[in-house]
Amino acid sequence: MKVADLYIRVSTDEQADKGYSQRNQEEMLRKYCNTNGIIVNRVVFEDFSAKTFFRPEWSKLLAQFENQMNTRSNLLLFTKWDRFSRNAGDAYMMINTLRKLGIEPQAIEQPLDLSVPENKMMLAFYLAAPEVENDRRALNVIHGMRRALKEGRWLWHAPYGYKNTKSPDGRPTIEIMEDEAKHMRWIFNKILEGTYSSENVLLMARRRGAQLKKNRFWGLIRKEFYCGKILVPEYNGEQAYYVKGQHVPLISESDFYRIQEILEAKKKKIRRVSIISNDEVPLRGFLNCPKCSYKLTASASKGRNKYYHYYHCTSKCGVRFRAAEVNRAFIKELRKFRLQDSAEKLFEIILNQVIERENKTINSERNKLVSEIEVENNKLSKARKLLLEDTLSPEDFKLIKEETLNKISILETQIDKIRTKPKIDNQNLLRKALKYVSRLDELFEKLDNEGKRKLIGSMYKENWVFDGITHRTTLTNEVARSIYLINKYIWFKKRSPKSKIETLDTWVGPPGLEPGTP
Numbered sequence: 001m002k003v004a005d006l007y008i009r010v011s012t013d014e015q016a017d018k019g020y021s022q023r024n025q026e027e028m029l030r031k032y033c034n035t036n037g038i039i040v041n042r043v044v045f046e047d048f049s050a051k052t053f054f055r056p057e058w059s060k061l062l063a064q065f066e067n068q069m070n071t072r073s074n075l076l077l078f079t080k081w082d083r084f085s086r087n088a089g090d091a092y093m094m095i096n097t098l099r100k101l102g103i104e105p106q107a108i109e110q111p112l113d114l115s116v117p118e119n120k121m122m123l124a125f126y127l128a129a130p131e132v133e134n135d136r137r138a139l140n141v142i143h144g145m146r147r148a149l150k151e152g153r154w155l156w157h158a159p160y161g162y163k164n165t166k167s168p169d170g171r172p173t174i175e176i177m178e179d180e181a182k183h184m185r186w187i188f189n190k191i192l193e194g195t196y197s198s199e200n201v202l203l204m205a206r207r208r209g210a211q212l213k214k215n216r217f218w219g220l221i222r223k224e225f226y227c228g229k230i231l232v233p234e235y236n237g238e239q240a241y242y243v244k245g246q247h248v249p250l251i252s253e254s255d256f257y258r259i260q261e262i263l264e265a266k267k268k269k270i271r272r273v274s275i276i277s278n279d280e281v282p283l284r285g286f287l288n289c290p291k292c293s294y295k296l297t298a299s300a301s302k303g304r305n306k307y308y309h310y311y312h313c314t315s316k317c318g319v320r321f322r323a324a325e326v327n328r329a330f331i332k333e334l335r336k337f338r339l340q341d342s343a344e345k346l347f348e349i350i351l352n353q354v355i356e357r358e359n360k361t362i363n364s365e366r367n368k369l370v371s372e373i374e375v376e377n378n379k380l381s382k383a384r385k386l387l388l389e390d391t392l393s394p395e396d397f398k399l400i401k402e403e404t405l406n407k408i409s410i411l412e413t414q415i416d417k418i419r420t421k422p423k424i425d426n427q428n429l430l431r432k433a434l435k436y437v438s439r440l441d442e443l444f445e446k447l448d449n450e451g452k453r454k455l456i457g458s459m460y461k462e463n464w465v466f467d468g469i470t471h472r473t474t475l476t477n478e479v480a481r482s483i484y485l486i487n488k489y490i491w492f493k494k495r496s497p498k499s500k501i502e503t504l505d506t507w508v509g510p511p512g513l514e515p516g517t518p
Helices: 013-018 020-036 056-066 088-100 119-150 178-193 198-207 214-221 253-263 323-337 341-388 394-420 426-438 440-446 449-459 478-495
Strands: 003-009 039-046 075-078 104-107 162-166 172-176 229-232 241-244 297-302 307-312 320-322 464-466
Touching: 003 020, 003 056, 020 039, 020 075, 039 056, 088 104, 088 119, 119 229, 178 198, 178 214, 178 253, 198 214, 307 323, 320 323, 323 440, 341 394, 440 449
Parallel strands: 003 039, 003 075, 075 104
Antiparallel strands: 162 172, 229 241, 297 307, 307 320
Protein backbone atom coordinates (compact mmCIF):
# COMPACT_ATOMS: atom_id res chain seq x y z
CA MET A 1 0.00 0.00 0.00
CA LYS A 2 1.33 3.43 -0.94
CA VAL A 3 1.18 6.15 1.71
CA ALA A 4 2.30 9.64 0.83
CA ASP A 5 3.21 12.91 2.49
CA LEU A 6 2.17 15.93 0.44
CA TYR A 7 4.70 18.79 0.20
CA ILE A 8 3.17 22.14 -0.85
CA ARG A 9 5.47 25.13 -1.34
CA VAL A 10 4.99 28.69 -2.58
CA SER A 11 7.66 31.23 -3.51
CA THR A 12 6.65 34.29 -1.49
CA ASP A 13 4.79 35.29 1.66
CA GLU A 14 2.32 37.16 -0.51
CA GLN A 15 1.28 33.94 -2.28
CA ALA A 16 1.02 32.23 1.09
CA ASP A 17 -1.25 34.99 2.42
CA LYS A 18 -3.51 34.93 -0.61
CA GLY A 19 -3.64 31.13 -0.47
CA TYR A 20 -4.63 30.47 -4.09
CA SER A 21 -1.36 28.68 -5.01
CA GLN A 22 -1.35 26.46 -1.93
CA ARG A 23 -5.01 25.52 -2.32
CA ASN A 24 -4.49 24.69 -5.96
CA GLN A 25 -1.50 22.46 -5.23
CA GLU A 26 -3.32 20.62 -2.42
CA GLU A 27 -6.34 20.05 -4.64
CA MET A 28 -4.19 18.62 -7.46
CA LEU A 29 -2.22 16.34 -5.10
CA ARG A 30 -5.30 14.94 -3.33
CA LYS A 31 -7.00 14.31 -6.68
CA TYR A 32 -3.89 12.43 -7.87
CA CYS A 33 -3.84 10.31 -4.69
CA ASN A 34 -7.56 9.45 -5.01
CA THR A 35 -7.12 8.44 -8.64
CA ASN A 36 -4.09 6.22 -7.93
CA GLY A 37 -5.27 4.77 -4.63
CA ILE A 38 -2.63 6.49 -2.51
CA ILE A 39 -3.36 7.20 1.16
CA VAL A 40 -2.52 10.72 2.32
CA ASN A 41 -0.61 10.68 5.60
CA ARG A 42 -0.01 14.39 6.19
CA VAL A 43 0.18 17.68 4.33
CA VAL A 44 3.16 20.02 4.79
CA PHE A 45 2.76 23.68 3.80
CA GLU A 46 5.90 25.76 3.13
CA ASP A 47 6.21 29.45 2.22
CA PHE A 48 9.96 29.69 1.78
CA SER A 49 12.45 29.98 -1.06
CA ALA A 50 13.62 26.78 -2.79
CA LYS A 51 17.17 27.98 -3.44
CA THR A 52 18.37 25.80 -0.54
CA PHE A 53 16.88 23.13 1.73
CA PHE A 54 17.30 25.30 4.81
CA ARG A 55 13.54 25.78 5.14
CA PRO A 56 11.60 25.62 8.43
CA GLU A 57 8.91 23.09 7.53
CA TRP A 58 11.22 20.98 5.37
CA SER A 59 13.75 20.75 8.20
CA LYS A 60 11.02 19.46 10.55
CA LEU A 61 9.84 16.90 7.98
CA LEU A 62 13.36 15.63 7.29
CA ALA A 63 14.07 15.35 11.02
CA GLN A 64 10.97 13.15 11.39
CA PHE A 65 12.15 10.96 8.52
CA GLU A 66 15.62 10.58 10.02
CA ASN A 67 14.32 9.85 13.54
CA GLN A 68 12.08 7.09 12.14
CA MET A 69 8.98 8.91 13.33
CA ASN A 70 7.46 8.31 9.92
CA THR A 71 6.42 4.65 9.99
CA ARG A 72 3.76 4.88 7.32
CA SER A 73 4.84 7.10 4.42
CA ASN A 74 6.90 5.78 1.53
CA LEU A 75 6.17 8.59 -0.94
CA LEU A 76 6.79 12.32 -0.97
CA LEU A 77 4.56 14.01 -3.53
CA PHE A 78 4.67 17.55 -4.94
CA THR A 79 3.29 19.11 -8.10
CA LYS A 80 6.53 19.99 -9.95
CA TRP A 81 10.22 19.56 -9.36
CA ASP A 82 10.68 23.33 -8.88
CA ARG A 83 8.38 22.99 -5.80
CA PHE A 84 10.94 20.53 -4.46
CA SER A 85 14.12 22.49 -5.28
CA ARG A 86 15.57 25.16 -7.56
CA ASN A 87 19.17 24.02 -7.12
CA ALA A 88 20.21 20.93 -9.10
CA GLY A 89 23.22 20.00 -6.95
CA ASP A 90 21.31 20.20 -3.65
CA ALA A 91 18.34 18.36 -5.20
CA TYR A 92 20.44 15.32 -6.23
CA MET A 93 21.91 15.06 -2.72
CA MET A 94 18.47 15.33 -1.07
CA ILE A 95 16.96 12.71 -3.42
CA ASN A 96 19.71 10.28 -2.44
CA THR A 97 19.11 11.04 1.26
CA LEU A 98 15.37 10.41 0.96
CA ARG A 99 15.78 7.18 -1.01
CA LYS A 100 18.15 5.86 1.67
CA LEU A 101 15.41 6.57 4.22
CA GLY A 102 12.90 4.64 2.09
CA ILE A 103 11.11 7.72 0.78
CA GLU A 104 10.57 8.14 -2.96
CA PRO A 105 10.18 11.81 -4.10
CA GLN A 106 7.94 12.33 -7.10
CA ALA A 107 6.41 15.25 -9.04
CA ILE A 108 2.91 14.42 -10.23
CA GLU A 109 3.03 16.77 -13.24
CA GLN A 110 6.58 15.71 -14.22
CA PRO A 111 6.65 12.00 -13.26
CA LEU A 112 9.97 10.20 -13.60
CA ASP A 113 11.01 6.63 -12.87
CA LEU A 114 14.40 7.29 -11.35
CA SER A 115 15.32 3.61 -11.58
CA VAL A 116 15.69 4.14 -15.32
CA PRO A 117 19.11 5.83 -15.93
CA GLU A 118 17.91 7.83 -18.95
CA ASN A 119 15.27 9.56 -16.82
CA LYS A 120 18.03 11.24 -14.82
CA MET A 121 18.69 13.41 -17.87
CA MET A 122 15.10 14.64 -17.74
CA LEU A 123 15.45 15.17 -14.00
CA ALA A 124 18.52 17.33 -14.65
CA PHE A 125 16.49 19.42 -17.10
CA TYR A 126 13.56 19.83 -14.70
CA LEU A 127 15.91 20.90 -11.89
CA ALA A 128 18.21 23.08 -13.99
CA ALA A 129 15.41 25.06 -15.68
CA PRO A 130 14.17 26.78 -12.47
CA GLU A 131 17.78 27.34 -11.36
CA VAL A 132 18.53 29.06 -14.66
CA GLU A 133 15.35 31.11 -14.23
CA ASN A 134 16.45 32.20 -10.75
CA ASP A 135 19.92 33.13 -11.97
CA ARG A 136 18.52 35.13 -14.87
CA ARG A 137 16.10 36.96 -12.58
CA ALA A 138 18.92 37.75 -10.13
CA LEU A 139 21.11 38.99 -12.98
CA ASN A 140 18.34 41.24 -14.25
CA VAL A 141 17.89 42.65 -10.75
CA ILE A 142 21.64 43.36 -10.44
CA HIS A 143 21.78 45.10 -13.82
CA GLY A 144 18.66 47.12 -13.01
CA MET A 145 20.07 48.22 -9.67
CA ARG A 146 23.41 49.24 -11.21
CA ARG A 147 21.63 51.22 -13.90
CA ALA A 148 19.60 53.04 -11.23
CA LEU A 149 22.75 53.72 -9.17
CA LYS A 150 24.52 55.18 -12.19
CA GLU A 151 21.56 57.51 -12.60
CA GLY A 152 22.11 58.70 -9.03
CA ARG A 153 19.09 57.03 -7.45
CA TRP A 154 19.14 55.71 -3.87
CA LEU A 155 17.64 52.20 -3.84
CA TRP A 156 17.44 51.21 -0.19
CA HIS A 157 15.90 52.43 3.03
CA ALA A 158 16.46 56.17 3.38
CA PRO A 159 19.43 57.13 5.61
CA TYR A 160 19.01 59.22 8.73
CA GLY A 161 17.77 62.66 7.74
CA TYR A 162 15.79 61.45 4.72
CA LYS A 163 12.58 59.51 4.08
CA ASN A 164 11.39 57.19 1.33
CA THR A 165 8.72 58.56 -0.97
CA LYS A 166 7.64 58.48 -4.62
CA SER A 167 8.19 60.94 -7.44
CA PRO A 168 5.25 62.35 -9.46
CA ASP A 169 5.77 59.60 -12.05
CA GLY A 170 5.48 56.91 -9.37
CA ARG A 171 9.18 55.98 -9.09
CA PRO A 172 10.68 55.39 -5.62
CA THR A 173 12.79 58.30 -4.41
CA ILE A 174 13.92 59.99 -1.19
CA GLU A 175 13.54 63.49 0.20
CA ILE A 176 14.80 65.41 3.23
CA MET A 177 13.13 64.70 6.57
CA GLU A 178 13.73 68.00 8.33
CA ASP A 179 13.27 66.70 11.91
CA GLU A 180 16.32 64.46 11.47
CA ALA A 181 18.20 66.49 8.86
CA LYS A 182 18.65 69.44 11.24
CA HIS A 183 20.56 67.16 13.64
CA MET A 184 22.88 65.94 10.87
CA ARG A 185 23.61 69.51 9.73
CA TRP A 186 24.39 70.51 13.31
CA ILE A 187 26.66 67.46 13.76
CA PHE A 188 28.62 68.21 10.59
CA ASN A 189 29.03 71.88 11.55
CA LYS A 190 30.27 70.99 15.04
CA ILE A 191 32.84 68.51 13.73
CA LEU A 192 33.94 71.07 11.15
CA GLU A 193 34.63 73.57 13.92
CA GLY A 194 37.14 71.13 15.40
CA THR A 195 36.35 72.25 18.93
CA TYR A 196 34.90 68.99 20.26
CA SER A 197 35.79 65.35 19.73
CA SER A 198 33.35 63.25 17.72
CA GLU A 199 32.19 61.39 20.84
CA ASN A 200 31.37 64.67 22.58
CA VAL A 201 29.55 65.87 19.48
CA LEU A 202 27.43 62.70 19.62
CA LEU A 203 26.59 63.30 23.31
CA MET A 204 25.62 66.90 22.60
CA ALA A 205 23.50 65.82 19.62
CA ARG A 206 21.65 63.34 21.83
CA ARG A 207 20.89 66.11 24.29
CA ARG A 208 19.43 68.09 21.41
CA GLY A 209 17.10 65.19 20.59
CA ALA A 210 18.99 63.13 17.99
CA GLN A 211 18.15 59.44 18.32
CA LEU A 212 21.53 58.02 17.30
CA LYS A 213 23.58 55.12 18.60
CA LYS A 214 27.36 55.24 18.55
CA ASN A 215 27.96 52.73 15.74
CA ARG A 216 25.30 54.30 13.54
CA PHE A 217 26.70 57.77 14.20
CA TRP A 218 30.17 56.74 13.05
CA GLY A 219 28.72 55.27 9.86
CA LEU A 220 26.71 58.39 9.07
CA ILE A 221 29.51 60.96 9.41
CA ARG A 222 31.64 58.86 7.04
CA LYS A 223 28.94 58.42 4.40
CA GLU A 224 29.53 60.33 1.13
CA PHE A 225 25.78 60.18 0.57
CA TYR A 226 25.34 63.35 2.67
CA CYS A 227 27.45 65.44 0.27
CA GLY A 228 25.34 64.27 -2.69
CA LYS A 229 27.40 61.29 -3.92
CA ILE A 230 26.33 57.67 -4.40
CA LEU A 231 28.69 54.71 -4.68
CA VAL A 232 28.45 52.40 -7.68
CA PRO A 233 30.21 49.25 -6.37
CA GLU A 234 32.77 47.20 -8.22
CA TYR A 235 31.24 44.57 -10.50
CA ASN A 236 32.41 42.26 -13.28
CA GLY A 237 35.76 44.03 -13.84
CA GLU A 238 34.28 47.53 -13.55
CA GLN A 239 35.91 49.49 -10.72
CA ALA A 240 33.85 51.17 -8.04
CA TYR A 241 33.22 54.90 -8.43
CA TYR A 242 30.94 57.69 -7.18
CA VAL A 243 28.20 59.47 -9.13
CA LYS A 244 26.21 62.59 -8.34
CA GLY A 245 22.98 61.60 -6.59
CA GLN A 246 19.53 62.89 -7.41
CA HIS A 247 18.85 63.71 -3.74
CA VAL A 248 19.50 67.09 -2.09
CA PRO A 249 22.77 66.99 -0.06
CA LEU A 250 22.98 68.19 3.55
CA ILE A 251 26.60 69.38 3.30
CA SER A 252 28.91 70.60 0.56
CA GLU A 253 31.49 68.24 -0.88
CA SER A 254 34.44 70.39 0.23
CA ASP A 255 33.17 70.58 3.83
CA PHE A 256 32.55 66.83 3.88
CA TYR A 257 36.15 66.01 2.95
CA ARG A 258 37.47 68.57 5.41
CA ILE A 259 35.49 66.72 8.08
CA GLN A 260 37.08 63.44 7.00
CA GLU A 261 40.53 65.02 7.35
CA ILE A 262 39.65 66.16 10.85
CA LEU A 263 38.36 62.71 11.79
CA GLU A 264 41.50 61.07 10.41
CA ALA A 265 43.69 63.59 12.24
CA LYS A 266 45.44 64.53 8.97
CA LYS A 267 45.61 68.21 9.80
CA LYS A 268 48.91 69.32 11.30
CA LYS A 269 47.34 72.15 13.26
CA ILE A 270 47.17 71.24 16.94
CA ARG A 271 43.75 71.82 18.45
CA ARG A 272 42.62 71.89 22.03
CA VAL A 273 39.59 69.65 21.85
CA SER A 274 36.81 70.62 24.21
CA ILE A 275 35.06 68.22 26.53
CA ILE A 276 31.39 68.43 27.35
CA SER A 277 30.42 68.20 30.99
CA ASN A 278 27.50 68.70 33.32
CA ASP A 279 26.59 72.18 34.53
CA GLU A 280 27.83 71.26 38.01
CA VAL A 281 31.39 70.47 36.82
CA PRO A 282 32.40 73.10 34.21
CA LEU A 283 36.11 72.70 35.11
CA ARG A 284 36.24 69.03 34.10
CA GLY A 285 39.29 68.47 31.91
CA PHE A 286 41.03 71.72 32.95
CA LEU A 287 42.41 70.61 36.33
CA ASN A 288 45.47 68.48 37.09
CA CYS A 289 45.95 66.36 40.19
CA PRO A 290 48.15 68.09 42.83
CA LYS A 291 49.78 64.72 43.73
CA CYS A 292 50.35 62.82 40.48
CA SER A 293 49.66 65.52 37.83
CA TYR A 294 47.01 63.34 36.13
CA LYS A 295 44.06 65.16 34.63
CA LEU A 296 41.10 65.30 37.02
CA THR A 297 37.78 63.96 35.85
CA ALA A 298 34.36 64.41 37.44
CA SER A 299 31.49 62.24 38.61
CA ALA A 300 28.44 62.32 40.84
CA SER A 301 27.58 60.32 43.96
CA LYS A 302 23.97 59.77 44.91
CA GLY A 303 23.11 60.96 48.37
CA ARG A 304 19.90 60.56 50.32
CA ASN A 305 18.03 63.32 48.50
CA LYS A 306 20.28 64.51 45.66
CA TYR A 307 23.48 63.93 43.74
CA TYR A 308 26.83 65.32 44.94
CA HIS A 309 29.42 66.12 42.29
CA TYR A 310 33.18 65.72 42.71
CA TYR A 311 36.39 66.36 40.79
CA HIS A 312 38.66 63.38 41.32
CA CYS A 313 41.80 61.71 40.00
CA THR A 314 41.66 58.47 37.99
CA SER A 315 44.89 57.12 39.53
CA LYS A 316 45.37 55.44 42.91
CA CYS A 317 46.36 58.66 44.69
CA GLY A 318 42.76 59.15 45.87
CA VAL A 319 42.55 62.93 45.35
CA ARG A 320 38.96 64.15 45.40
CA PHE A 321 37.38 67.59 45.85
CA ARG A 322 33.79 68.72 46.17
CA ALA A 323 32.80 70.36 42.90
CA ALA A 324 30.91 73.20 44.60
CA GLU A 325 34.01 74.23 46.60
CA VAL A 326 36.28 74.07 43.55
CA ASN A 327 33.85 76.16 41.50
CA ARG A 328 33.54 78.82 44.21
CA ALA A 329 37.34 79.03 44.49
CA PHE A 330 37.61 79.47 40.72
CA ILE A 331 35.11 82.34 40.70
CA LYS A 332 37.17 83.92 43.46
CA GLU A 333 40.23 83.49 41.24
CA LEU A 334 38.43 85.22 38.36
CA ARG A 335 37.84 88.28 40.55
CA LYS A 336 41.59 88.94 40.28
CA PHE A 337 41.01 89.69 36.62
CA ARG A 338 38.28 92.28 37.21
CA LEU A 339 39.08 95.42 35.32
CA GLN A 340 39.31 98.31 37.76
CA ASP A 341 37.46 101.54 36.97
CA SER A 342 40.73 103.45 36.76
CA ALA A 343 42.01 101.05 34.07
CA GLU A 344 39.00 101.21 31.77
CA LYS A 345 40.25 104.42 30.13
CA LEU A 346 43.60 102.78 29.45
CA PHE A 347 41.95 99.79 27.79
CA GLU A 348 39.72 102.08 25.75
CA ILE A 349 42.78 103.89 24.39
CA ILE A 350 44.53 100.61 23.58
CA LEU A 351 41.51 99.13 21.84
CA ASN A 352 41.02 102.30 19.79
CA GLN A 353 44.61 102.06 18.63
CA VAL A 354 44.18 98.40 17.68
CA ILE A 355 40.99 99.12 15.75
CA GLU A 356 42.52 102.04 13.90
CA ARG A 357 45.57 99.92 13.03
CA GLU A 358 43.32 97.16 11.69
CA ASN A 359 41.30 99.56 9.56
CA LYS A 360 44.51 101.13 8.22
CA THR A 361 45.82 97.67 7.36
CA ILE A 362 42.66 96.89 5.37
CA ASN A 363 42.94 100.16 3.44
CA SER A 364 46.64 99.60 2.83
CA GLU A 365 46.07 96.11 1.46
CA ARG A 366 43.34 97.37 -0.86
CA ASN A 367 45.49 100.24 -2.16
CA LYS A 368 48.41 97.88 -2.75
CA LEU A 369 46.26 95.52 -4.81
CA VAL A 370 44.82 98.42 -6.84
CA SER A 371 48.38 99.56 -7.64
CA GLU A 372 49.35 96.06 -8.77
CA ILE A 373 46.31 95.94 -11.08
CA GLU A 374 47.36 99.27 -12.62
CA VAL A 375 50.84 97.89 -13.25
CA GLU A 376 49.39 94.84 -15.03
CA ASN A 377 47.08 97.03 -17.13
CA ASN A 378 50.02 99.22 -18.15
CA LYS A 379 51.97 96.11 -19.10
CA LEU A 380 49.10 94.98 -21.32
CA SER A 381 48.84 98.43 -22.92
CA LYS A 382 52.55 98.43 -23.76
CA ALA A 383 52.29 94.94 -25.26
CA ARG A 384 49.34 96.05 -27.40
CA LYS A 385 51.33 99.08 -28.61
CA LEU A 386 54.27 96.87 -29.54
CA LEU A 387 51.91 94.56 -31.43
CA LEU A 388 50.56 97.48 -33.48
CA GLU A 389 54.12 98.56 -34.25
CA ASP A 390 54.95 95.01 -35.47
CA THR A 391 57.64 94.79 -32.80
CA LEU A 392 55.84 91.98 -30.96
CA SER A 393 54.53 88.82 -32.63
CA PRO A 394 50.84 87.89 -32.22
CA GLU A 395 51.83 84.62 -30.45
CA ASP A 396 53.91 86.46 -27.84
CA PHE A 397 51.16 89.06 -27.37
CA LYS A 398 48.64 86.27 -26.78
CA LEU A 399 50.83 84.70 -24.09
CA ILE A 400 51.42 88.07 -22.39
CA LYS A 401 47.71 88.87 -22.52
CA GLU A 402 46.67 85.53 -20.98
CA GLU A 403 49.25 85.82 -18.21
CA THR A 404 48.32 89.45 -17.47
CA LEU A 405 44.57 88.81 -17.41
CA ASN A 406 45.07 85.85 -15.07
CA LYS A 407 47.04 88.01 -12.63
CA ILE A 408 44.42 90.76 -12.83
CA SER A 409 41.65 88.22 -12.12
CA ILE A 410 43.50 86.95 -9.05
CA LEU A 411 44.11 90.47 -7.76
CA GLU A 412 40.45 91.45 -8.26
CA THR A 413 39.38 88.38 -6.32
CA GLN A 414 41.61 89.44 -3.43
CA ILE A 415 40.12 92.94 -3.53
CA ASP A 416 36.61 91.47 -3.38
CA LYS A 417 37.60 89.50 -0.27
CA ILE A 418 38.88 92.68 1.38
CA ARG A 419 35.66 94.50 0.46
CA THR A 420 33.64 91.79 2.20
CA LYS A 421 35.50 92.45 5.46
CA PRO A 422 33.26 94.66 7.59
CA LYS A 423 34.83 97.85 8.83
CA ILE A 424 35.26 97.66 12.57
CA ASP A 425 32.88 99.85 14.54
CA ASN A 426 34.95 101.36 17.35
CA GLN A 427 32.16 102.28 19.72
CA ASN A 428 30.21 99.00 19.48
CA LEU A 429 33.34 96.92 19.79
CA LEU A 430 34.58 98.90 22.75
CA ARG A 431 31.28 98.64 24.59
CA LYS A 432 31.13 94.88 24.10
CA ALA A 433 34.79 94.34 24.98
CA LEU A 434 34.73 96.41 28.14
CA LYS A 435 31.44 94.86 29.19
CA TYR A 436 32.88 91.36 29.00
CA VAL A 437 36.38 92.07 30.28
CA SER A 438 35.50 94.27 33.24
CA ARG A 439 33.45 91.59 35.10
CA LEU A 440 34.76 88.15 34.13
CA ASP A 441 33.49 86.48 37.32
CA GLU A 442 29.94 87.75 36.77
CA LEU A 443 30.09 86.81 33.10
CA PHE A 444 31.24 83.29 34.02
CA GLU A 445 28.29 82.74 36.34
CA LYS A 446 25.77 83.93 33.72
CA LEU A 447 27.07 81.74 30.87
CA ASP A 448 25.79 78.27 30.13
CA ASN A 449 28.14 75.32 30.54
CA GLU A 450 29.47 75.47 26.99
CA GLY A 451 30.08 79.21 27.28
CA LYS A 452 31.93 78.74 30.59
CA ARG A 453 34.26 76.21 29.03
CA LYS A 454 34.95 78.47 26.04
CA LEU A 455 35.79 81.33 28.39
CA ILE A 456 38.18 79.12 30.40
CA GLY A 457 39.81 77.79 27.23
CA SER A 458 40.33 81.32 25.90
CA MET A 459 42.00 82.50 29.12
CA TYR A 460 44.25 79.60 30.09
CA LYS A 461 46.80 78.04 27.77
CA GLU A 462 47.44 75.03 30.01
CA ASN A 463 45.76 73.07 32.79
CA TRP A 464 46.32 74.15 36.37
CA VAL A 465 46.23 72.63 39.86
CA PHE A 466 43.70 73.06 42.65
CA ASP A 467 45.44 72.37 46.00
CA GLY A 468 42.23 72.16 48.04
CA ILE A 469 42.07 75.86 48.86
CA THR A 470 43.14 77.92 45.83
CA HIS A 471 43.75 77.48 42.14
CA ARG A 472 47.43 77.57 41.26
CA THR A 473 47.09 78.88 37.72
CA THR A 474 49.75 78.65 35.04
CA LEU A 475 49.90 80.50 31.74
CA THR A 476 47.07 82.83 30.80
CA ASN A 477 46.57 84.80 27.61
CA GLU A 478 48.05 88.29 27.23
CA VAL A 479 44.82 90.16 27.97
CA ALA A 480 44.16 88.32 31.24
CA ARG A 481 47.81 88.63 32.30
CA SER A 482 47.82 92.37 31.56
CA ILE A 483 44.63 92.94 33.58
CA TYR A 484 46.11 91.01 36.50
CA LEU A 485 49.35 93.03 36.47
CA ILE A 486 47.49 96.34 36.16
CA ASN A 487 45.20 95.48 39.07
CA LYS A 488 48.16 94.38 41.15
CA TYR A 489 49.95 97.67 40.49
CA ILE A 490 46.84 99.71 41.30
CA TRP A 491 46.36 97.73 44.53
CA PHE A 492 49.96 98.37 45.47
CA LYS A 493 49.56 102.09 44.85
CA LYS A 494 46.47 102.23 47.06
CA ARG A 495 48.18 100.36 49.88
CA SER A 496 51.37 102.47 49.61
CA PRO A 497 50.49 106.09 48.77
CA LYS A 498 53.99 107.37 48.08
CA SER A 499 55.53 109.56 45.43
CA LYS A 500 56.22 108.15 41.97
CA ILE A 501 59.95 108.44 42.66
CA GLU A 502 59.70 106.16 45.67
CA THR A 503 58.17 103.37 43.55
CA LEU A 504 61.36 103.15 41.49
CA ASP A 505 64.14 100.71 42.31
CA THR A 506 66.47 102.04 45.05
CA TRP A 507 69.39 99.75 44.22
CA VAL A 508 72.49 101.63 43.03
CA GLY A 509 75.27 99.98 41.10
CA PRO A 510 78.88 99.89 42.37
CA PRO A 511 81.31 102.69 41.38
CA GLY A 512 82.91 102.36 37.97
CA LEU A 513 85.93 104.15 36.60
CA GLU A 514 84.89 107.44 38.14
CA PRO A 515 84.90 107.72 41.91
CA GLY A 516 81.54 107.40 43.57
CA THR A 517 79.82 110.43 45.06
CA PRO A 518 80.15 110.53 48.85
